[in-house]
Amino acid sequence: MKFDSPHFDRIRVKPAEEPRPRRGTPACDWKGCKAPASHRAPKGRLHERQYWHFCLAHVREYNHSYNFFTGMSEDAVATYQKESITGHRPTWKIGMNGPINEKSKRRGRRGAFGGVDDPFSLFREGGTWSPEGDRPQPEGRMIRNAERKALGAMGLENGASKADIKMRFKALVKRHHPDANGGDRSSEDQLREIIQAYNYLKSVGFC
Numbered sequence: 001m002k003f004d005s006p007h008f009d010r011i012r013v014k015p016a017e018e019p020r021p022r023r024g025t026p027a028c029d030w031k032g033c034k035a036p037a038s039h040r041a042p043k044g045r046l047h048e049r050q051y052w053h054f055c056l057a058h059v060r061e062y063n064h065s066y067n068f069f070t071g072m073s074e075d076a077v078a079t080y081q082k083e084s085i086t087g088h089r090p091t092w093k094i095g096m097n098g099p100i101n102e103k104s105k106r107r108g109r110r111g112a113f114g115g116v117d118d119p120f121s122l123f124r125e126g127g128t129w130s131p132e133g134d135r136p137q138p139e140g141r142m143i144r145n146a147e148r149k150a151l152g153a154m155g156l157e158n159g160a161s162k163a164d165i166k167m168r169f170k171a172l173v174k175r176h177h178p179d180a181n182g183g184d185r186s187s188e189d190q191l192r193e194i195i196q197a198y199n200y201l202k203s204v205g206f207c
């Protein structure tokens with residue numbers, strides 16, 4: 001390509017300009033600032049779709065110190081980042097249709113949807129199916145997806161008590177630990193998953 005071509009003389013690039021505030025633009029939300037607010041910035045976690053309105057200088061200062069995870073512990077941040085991979089939706093390993101426990105074995109399969117968990121109440125709304133006994137939940141709090149998944153990994157109901165969780169954990173460790181199986185490490189991955197589930201439930205106050 002020839003850079004001395006006459007076609008280059010016809011090209012005009014408009015220089016970038018700072019966005020001009022429109023008429024009626026509110027004043028900057030920064031304390032003591034009266035400049036027009038030409039930019040907006042998110043208010044942060046728990047305030048989705050809510051924004052501050054700042055001038056250019058203060059939106060830069062705000063963005064420089066902005067931290068979405070302010071006020072969260074390291075464990076809570078790690079859990080949030082892990083769940084964000086799947087959009088904070090419950091997931092299961094390939095080949096699993098949810099946890100199997102002694103209670104579901106005793107009751108057996110009920111109808112076309114027997115043994116299926118219904119966390120979003122899709123079948124309950126139509127009146128065609130109800131989950132096993134409408135599992136109770138601990139009073140005063142809602143069970144999050146990560147907590148439900150951890151309970152499922154241990155084969156427990158959502159309404160399991162602290163004593164049930166501790167008792168179940170001890171029984172599973174004894175069952176899958178290599179020392180209790182003559183040094184067999186075939187279930188070591190399952191044991192690791194159980195320990196991680198128990199530690200998570202313990203960190204969020206379930207046990």
